[in-house]
Amino acid sequence: METIKLTIDNRQVEVPKGTTILQAAHQAGINIPSLCYMNLPYLAQEHKPGSCRVCVVEIPGRKNLVPACATECTDEMKVLSHSLRAINARRTVVELLLSDHPKDCLICPSSGNCELQKLSITMGIREINSVENAAMSTYRKDASPALNRNMDKCVMCRSCETVCNEIQTVGALSAVNRGFMSVVAPAFEQELTDSPCTFCGQCVAVCPTGALTAVDNTFHVIRALADPNKYVVVQTAPAVRAALGEEFGYPPGNSVTGKMVAALRSIGFDQVYDTDFAADLTIMEEGTELLDRLSRFLDGDKNVRLPILTSCCPAWVNFFETNYPDMLDVPSTARSPQQMFGAIAKTYMAEKLGIKREDMVVVSVMPCLAKKYECQRDEFKVDGNPDVDYAITTRELAHLIKIGNIDFNTLKEEDFDRPMGESTGAGLIFGVTGGVIEAATRTAYELFTGKKLEKVDFHELRGMEGIRTASVNFDGTYIHIGIAHTLGNARKLLDGIRKGMYNFHAIEIMACPGGCIGGGGQPLHRGNSIVLKARMDAIYKEDFNKPIRKSHENPEIIKLYEEFLGKPLSEKSHKLLHTHYFSHPKK
């Protein structure tokens, strides 16, 4: 490989040709600050509009300062990252950003987690040189069921735009207006709810400031917990435990399941359950549906729609309802684990516990913003009472724990309540890309072949590649599987299916990078792939150590069918655990 030698601040660096100054500096231990730059190597997406001008550096001899993020190193280049000229320019640029930014840091949802705030702290800015009452660019606030837009705080880094358009191909956000009033917004500055937004929340995950934030339900939960007439049960999604620790100082990749359970119990939830239980239930329903379609297909039934598509991810559901209204009969009709949980909790469990439906409050802790929207959908309500009352994010749970004055780090590990806290490794891996289909495969294999599955780990289905394909040998019958994470990759697969390019039997889709572990409700990943990979490893490790790793072997699931549902795809299952989809053509 051709290399280039250059000097940055008197330090010699040798880098491969094509390296930017920012990367080279990083390699040399020089942290040039940046704001709009975002690198998503696992999605092959580098966002470097070179627009914030925070990373400008001086190259003696050149007329102007250059942005380190978007300037390639050349041989014998001399870079000054902290010359007076560079420092003054950088500081002035940050001052300019601050001059057009609300100063309500103390009560901002992103306080402590804001890249602009960090810049201001790092650079020691104590005053902003601009005229008194300098104009601010202000915009109408926009609220949706899942996320809020306060674009007064937008710094025009356009990361959200790149994520929404390039990675998710949703196309809900783009720059509008010109000059001082330019901002990122849905077309014609519509509200988000009138746009093709799927509420995937990836814009929130990459927003460096408090411009895009999640809807906060923490106080609703606190109020419900304080209500003596309410019986409050909580479910926690698989990806939450793999990231919650990060909010309490644990390095990424530390699963904190036991502490999380202890914290939830300490906060005062009446029952601490696991969404993984509902994930196992999903496998029973979806797996059976897959086998049913598959058997009919193999028997020559021409009316069977294959591949079957997973339906656990609510952003993905929104996406295909908006973009593929002609394919609504392709995805599985199985509800997501969150909604299956709610439906079972407010029927089977409520009955068992002797509690009236309206007195039970189901709270879900999710890595996801779209879940906040999903639980409000009309089809998941009975007489106006939702199966899941409040969905909160991993970040909100961290706040709840802090509000509850709980010292998370010294908590003793505890276990989930039964029966809805019993789960398998299959349910757990729902949190990562490829996990749902692997869980389904573990069960479908045994149901299809009637043989015991010896090798439980399907490594061919794992990884961070955007689109993965594999063929699994079901005792002579090969099942073709496709996996996509991010909606842009989902679109590629779906468009291929529409054109008849693929012969998949089953496809798993998750809207977020890496699956739910990279969800918009998680501690903000800001595109950091190392964090996502660590969370993924934590989930697989926990799965590996689980005593039961196949959904159909979950004893409480077996009992649920025996006592209540009958069998998968029964009439009761259809009523409680399946749904239908609606066409929302792109507006």
Added chain:
Amino acid sequence: MYKMQLLVCSGTGCRASASATIVEKLNESLKAHQLTEEAQVVTTGCFGFCEKGPIVKVIPDNTFYTQVKPEDAEEIVTEHILKGRKVSRLLYEDPENKEHIIDSKHMGFYQKQMRIALRNCGVIDPENIDEYIVRDGYSALAQVVTDLTPEQAIDMVKQSGLRGRGGAGFPTGLKWEITSKFSSDQKYVVCNADEGDPGAFMDRSILEGDPNSIIEAMAICGYCIGATKGLVYIRAEYPLAIKRLEIAIGQAREYGLLGNNIFGSKFSFDMELRYGAGAFVCGEETALIASMEGKRGEPRVKPPFPAESGYMHKPTNVNNVETFANVPVIFLKGPEWYSAIGTEKSKGTKVFALAGKINNVGLIEVPMGITLREIIYEIGGGIKNGKNFKAVQTGGPSGGCLTEAHLDTPIDFDSLVAAGSMMGSGGMIVMDEDDCMVSIAKFYLEFIVEESCGKCTPCRIGNKRMLEILEKITQGKGSMEDLDHLRNLAYVIKDTSLCGLGQSSPNPVLSTLENFYDEYVAHVKDKRCFAKQCKAMAKYTINPDVCTGCTICARNCPVDAITGEKREPHFIHQEICTHCGVCYQKCKFNAINVE
């Protein structure tokens, strides 16, 4: 063959003064006098002398009629065409000796001009390709595609020393050479006709007056760089230029000058128009390309330059209209001829749109190296109303203000930059003693703030902040500290902005700070505006010796700040006065003093 031709300017300016009706009336009159076999009315492009438009020129005797009205048509026909007597009242009057001048070449306005890019403007009918061909049109293209290799042709452009007329002055031949070196299945030639500088209209005039020269040059460029497709990015606000280009493209296709195997060669080339919506920033080449692709018109970081990755990620050569207009002449007369004109590093001519407080407003083309004094006093005829010259603003919103001290500097790309301004697209606005330089800087910043695309921080927020400081200063609320902030902001914006627009946006501020610092200080320290333009600082008083007590000022004062008895001197109450200046405008006796 006609014995006589009446050339009537039908550029946008003269058309606004009813030149289309003049054409109609002339034709009617010729018909009435049965002269339609003798004389022909030809609609041409712009003559440049817009101050004196509409222009009607009679050839072969080269009589140059100015400020012609539709009702003059009959007289021109009956007197000049029929009887051979010139209509002297329509002739240009020399401002010095008050004599009538018949032929335009004897007018001060034209004497120092040299028309290369504008060679056919005001000479031919732009809607008739034959007239272009008669003037050697398309013979440069014929020569290039049949006799020269692309390398040879590029060499000739390089030898000519032609530099881009869009503003930055990049060597055109070198640009072509770079683009030619990138191999690709498809390349593009783009003509930047997104003229946006306030007051500049040379590109429009060329397209309206000589559209075929652009088509020919683009085809030559296409041959040189290996492109078969040309695109003209033109603002939709130029309907006449669009119409004439479309006519010219249609005629060129009919004649086989566009299309496959041009002049029997292997070279094929065709072109299309793309309309801009009037965003100033789309004159920047990467923003222009983004806009052509249907994206938001905003620039991106270079490299890669368009020569490597431009329109649709294909190698693209972008040149300005005026640059292209020079190209055919280089082949017709030879690069040596061309490079003999101008200065050492800036060859050829430059078109300027002369405007402001100057007697001869219009479009001029002068050889590089001419001085500002020659342009302003000889071509421009000096300052209006005998006032004193104060400054000249060149290069539009990206340029700067030059002073008396720069009047004798030979102007070219580099000397203007050295003087703190730039060539820009060639806007030249002259200011006199009544202009406040702080207000001028503010005016240009208002334009920039309006036109910034908003992509990068310094341009988006920084220019807004500079404008706020200037507003504060012109309101008499500025401090010396503000001047420091202003200067720092200007330097940082220049140093850190993403594109040329932002990088040059502080030039009007910096050049006025440099050349007219005392005016800033007067605004800030003494709360005084020398030019009395900053109304907030003006103190209006009534001279009791002159005031007749007519009461008109008191009746018109919107805040009732003026009191007085009829026929007695009036008085302005300073604590109520809002400095609106209405009394000053209304007073018929010059009794209002402004300090």
